[in-house]
Structure formats: C-alpha cells, structure tokens
Amino acid sequence: MKYDDVPETIAQLYEDLKKKHFPYLANAKILFLANKKKMVKKGRIVLGKCVKPSDLLRYLSRHEAPDEGYDFIILLDNKLMQHCEESDIERVLRHELRHIFFDSDSKNPYSLIDHDFTDFMDEVELNKDDPNWANRVARTVSLIYEQEKDQ
Ligand SMILES: [Zn+2]
Known part of the structure; x- marks a missing residue:
C-alpha cells in the first residue's frame, strides 16, 4: 500500500498548531495520511501535500467524517515522520495547513490556496530561525530514499 x-x-x-495558529480550522475535517512513496514535483521531493478530496471521496468518507466527508487530505512523507525532528515535521505540517483558506461567509467555507513564492509570508516569519529548513529537510529525506535504493 502506498498510504x-x-x-x-x-x-x-x-491540535497544538490549530490552537496556536489556525483557530478557523476548528470545524474542518482533515485526514492525515502517511505517504510511503517519494512524492516528486518538478524534480524536487515533496514532503507534504494538501489535497481537496473529490465529491466521490467525500461521499465515501461520510461515515468516518460526518456528515459531508473530509474537507481536506494532508499527505505527509513517511520518512519525514520517521526520521526527522518534530520541529521539522511541524514546519511541514504548518505549511500544508496554510494552504487551507477559510471564508466564513461562504457556503463552502474551505478552499485551497497557493503561494507565489515557495512559502507563505507568515511561515517565512515563523521559520526565520532556520530559513533554509525546507532544503535541509528535503536533502535529508532524499538521502534516506537513496540509501534505501542501494540496499
Ligand atoms: Zn506549498
């Protein structure tokens, strides 16, 4: 299984992040999954991915996440979770959660937003202790995949 x-x-x-940074996600139903295969986009490893499920997937998850199914699925690289520091997992998770835009006036209040740059402005501020973290963690996780291939 890939997941x-x-x-x-x-x-x-x-839960901690929601309290601290994302109170508007209080009613969001998010499924977190470990992705066991390396995710790659434009030649770069992807450590996390926030996906809006299709209507069909929402329908299929309606009992697990009543009544409308999951609002989002966040995939996290399995090796990231197994081998990296919690502080780095937190950076990835925070980044993915920023992709969720909340509009309280809308009937469908949640949507996905992208960033122009490689990160969101709020995250740049929160990560200023280690601005190069994304490259550092990407390199670490890539290496683990490489080593596994050699075995
Ligand atoms: Zn992103």
Missing part, C-alpha cells in the same frame, strides 16, 4: 496511518503524535501536533 498508511500517521503516527499518533501527528494528531497531537495538529
């Missing part, structure tokens, strides 16, 4: 459950620590991390 797996995320470790329980992710749910706790999400």
Whole structure:
C-alpha cells in the first residue's frame, strides 16, 4: 500500500498548531495520511501535500467524517515522520495547513490556496530561525530514499 496511518503524535501536533495558529480550522475535517512513496514535483521531493478530496471521496468518507466527508487530505512523507525532528515535521505540517483558506461567509467555507513564492509570508516569519529548513529537510529525506535504493 502506498498510504498508511500517521503516527499518533501527528494528531497531537495538529491540535497544538490549530490552537496556536489556525483557530478557523476548528470545524474542518482533515485526514492525515502517511505517504510511503517519494512524492516528486518538478524534480524536487515533496514532503507534504494538501489535497481537496473529490465529491466521490467525500461521499465515501461520510461515515468516518460526518456528515459531508473530509474537507481536506494532508499527505505527509513517511520518512519525514520517521526520521526527522518534530520541529521539522511541524514546519511541514504548518505549511500544508496554510494552504487551507477559510471564508466564513461562504457556503463552502474551505478552499485551497497557493503561494507565489515557495512559502507563505507568515511561515517565512515563523521559520526565520532556520530559513533554509525546507532544503535541509528535503536533502535529508532524499538521502534516506537513496540509501534505501542501494540496499
Ligand atoms: Zn506549498
């Protein structure tokens, strides 16, 4: 299987982040999944991905996430979760959560937004202790995939 459950620590991390940075996600239903295959976009490894599920997928998840199914699915690289520091997992998770835009006036209040640059402005500020973190973590995770290939 390409996907797996995320470790329980992710749910706790999400709760903490929600309280601190994303109060508007209080009613959002998000499924977190571990992605066991390397995700690549434009030649670069992707550590996390926020996806809006199709209507069909929402319908199929209606019992698990009543009544409308999941609003979003966030895929996190499995090796990131297994081998990296919690602080780095937090950076990735925070980044993915920023992709969710909340409009309280809309009937469908959640949508996906993108960033022009490689990150969101709020995140640049929060990551200023380690502005190069994304490259650093991408390199680490890529190396783990490489080593596995050699075995
Ligand atoms: Zn992004």
